[in-house]
Amino acid sequence: MPGYELMGSEELLEVQDVFNHGGVLFRHGFDAMRNDCYKVREFEQTFAAQMGVPHALAVSSGTAALRVALAALGISRGDEVITQCFTFVATAEAIIESGATPICTDIDLTLNMAPADLERRITPRTKAVIIVHMLGTPARLPEIREICRQRGLSLIEDTAWGCGGHLQGQSLGSWGDIGTFSFDFAKTMTTGEGGMLIFRDEQLWSKAAAWHDHGHENNPSVPRWEDTRSSSGFNYRMMELQGAIGLAQLKKLPEVVAAQRANKMDLWQAIFDLPGIQPRVVPEGSAETADALVFLVRDMATALRCREELLKAGLATKILPEAVTWHFAGTWHHMAELVQAHEGQLEKAFMASHAILSRAVSLPVGVRLTPNATKKVRHALGIALSTN
Numbered sequence: 024m025p026g027y028e029l030m031g032s033e034e035l036l037e038v039q040d041v042f043n044h045g046g047v048l049f050r051h052g053f054d055a056m057r058n059d060c061y062k063v064r065e066f067e068q069t070f071a072a073q074m075g076v077p078h079a080l081a082v083s084s085g086t087a088a089l090r091v092a093l094a095a096l097g098i099s100r101g102d103e104v105i106t107q108c109f110t111f112v113a114t115a116e117a118i119i120e121s122g123a124t125p126i127c128t129d130i131d132l133t134l135n136m137a138p139a140d141l142e143r144r145i146t147p148r149t150k151a152v153i154i155v156h157m158l159g160t161p162a163r164l165p166e167i168r169e170i171c172r173q174r175g176l177s178l179i180e181d182t183a184w185g186c187g188g189h190l191q192g193q194s195l196g197s198w199g200d201i202g203t204f205s206f207d208f209a210k211t212m213t214t215g216e217g218g219m220l221i222f223r224d225e226q227l228w229s230k231a232a233a234w235h236d237h238g239h240e241n242n243p244s245v246p247r248w249e250d251t252r253s254s255s256g257f258n259y260r261m262m263e264l265q266g267a268i269g270l271a272q273l274k275k276l277p278e279v280v281a282a283q284r285a286n287k288m289d290l291w292q293a294i295f296d297l298p299g300i301q302p303r304v305v306p307e308g309s310a311e312t313a314d315a316l317v318f319l320v321r322d323m324a325t326a327l328r329c330r331e332e333l334l335k336a337g338l339a340t341k342i343l344p345e346a347v348t349w350h351f352a353g354t355w356h357h358m359a360e361l362v363q364a365h366e367g368q369l370e371k372a373f374m375a376s377h378a379i380l381s382r383a384v385s386l387p388v389g390v391r392l393t394p395n396a397t398k399k400v401r402h403a404l405g406i407a408l409s410t411n
């Protein structure tokens with residue numbers, strides 16, 4: 024959770040800086056008015072450096088980042104893109120919006136994509152895979168990246184939940200061909216609304232940069248109205264105020280993640296010995312963002328009882344078990360393309376995943392956690408789990 028807990032004077036100073044330099048809110052041009060103040064550009068460069076990659080592109084949301092990534096990879100009608108059944112609707116929406124068919128895989132006990140199920144769902148039409156580091160825990164990247172390499176598929180990492188996390192010392196988002204991030208208000212760092220893509224490949228970056236800006240190539244030798252273009256595109260640009268806030272939040276990211284990791288550990292120490300708690304499986308070498316503490320209990324009734332007791336104590340759960348409807352493809356009957364791709368039988372398509380998710384409990388972890396709150400969590404879960 025979150026950057027919003029630490030929103031303060033640093034963000035305000037960055038925003039004021041935009042106005043002190045002439046108040047230009049558009050990321051491009053107006054050079055004579057802006058006194059060399061380019062916040063979005065600076066945010067991209069700093070973000071790329073912090074993630075250990077050469078290129079980054081800021082956009083208007085995490086959903087936009089996914090859509091731009093698919094466009095840069097040339098995904099379109101007739102293609103299939105595989106993602107996991109436990110994610111936010113945005114992942115599937117971006118695939119549908121690109122014209123491609125969304126296919127979902129089961130998850131395993133990491134609560135992320137099951138590599139064996141990915142292999143099973145690849146067809147000659149499959150062009151790309153979008154894995155998701157759901158709730159801040161790294162997906163099985165080495166196995167999935169190898170499958171993509173062997174089968175000639177592009178890999179996108181939906182890193183909406185993984186900003187500031189690592190696997191085997193490498194930033195999440197930097198393992199695939201493109202990593203996408205969300206900076207909406209609930210994320211580890213926030214610009215209110217906003218997103219980012221990161222790339223190693225310069226050509227992919229320049230395709231994405233043009234596509235997110237109506238095809239503009241931002242050719243420095245001509246004014247914007249005479250700019251060169253090689254493709255059509257859309258408008259998913261980030262504005263300067265978001266870039267300014269992003270710069271301040273990015274500086275705080277290591278502090279946010281470190282505090283969350285420490286708090287998650289404290290919470291776990293307080294509850295791990297309660298009856299029937301089974302920790303989420305975490306791939307070796309993971310350094311999670313620790314946005315949430317996820318564990319499994321005996322069955323769905325027990326998971327719901329955990330939520331009920333936490334609510335009674337004035338606490339909360341985060342996404343699991345309550346939001347299985349909104350974060351689980353097995354219930355997305357409103358997405359005709361997805362229903363059709365799974366033979367009209369969504370409820371039967373991911374039964375193994377549903378069995379896992381329905382007995383999972385996720386506790387929110389923030390930057391500020393008092394010892395009293397930790398005690399209250401133990402007490403509430405103690406009641407819920409002793410009723411077994």
Ligand SMILES: Cc1ncc(COP(=O)(O)O)c(C=O)c1O
Nearest residue numbers: 084085086111113183205206207
């Ligand atoms: C996994 C995942 N992908 C993408 C998004 C979309 O991000 P945004 O809200 O910035 O559009 C979200 C948002 O919660 C998400 O959880």
